[in-house]
Amino acid sequence: MRLRFMARFAEADLYADLISRTQMGDIVIDHERVTRNFSEGVGCMEMLCIYEVRQGRIHKASFAMGEQRLHAVGS
Numbered sequence: 914m915r916l917r918f919m920a921r922f923a924e925a926d927l928y929a930d931l932i933s934r935t936q937m938g939d940i941v942i943d944h945e946r947v948t949r950n951f952s953e954g955v956g957c958m959e960m961l962c963i964y965e966v967r968q969g970r971i972h973k974a975s976f977a978m979g980e981q982r983l984h985a986v987g988s
Contacts, residue, residue, distance in 0.1 A: 924950045932959070939966050956983035 921927065932944040943962040948955065959979035965972045 921949070926950050926955050940964070941966060951981055951983065953981075954983050954986075956981050958982065 926949060928948045930946045932946055934944075935942045941964045943960075943964075945960045945962060946957055947960055948957045958981045961977040963975045963977075965974075
């Protein structure tokens with residue numbers, strides 16, 4: 914998993930906007946809009962990132978990814 918994340922974070926166009934954050938006890942849910950390089954080109958998608966936090970550290974993480982939307986050429 915570490916190699917996958919290292920490659921993702923090396924993308925020149927990677928950017929995430931936090932739309933909302935909800936916390937209940939040790940569970941944190943972020944709704945994000947992520948811009949990145951897909952194999953078809955630069956685009957964005959929405960994601961739900963669910964974190965279980967223990968002693969101030971992420972113990973478990975899971976992600977639900979929405980539909981990819983490619984940016985128009987020249988934008």
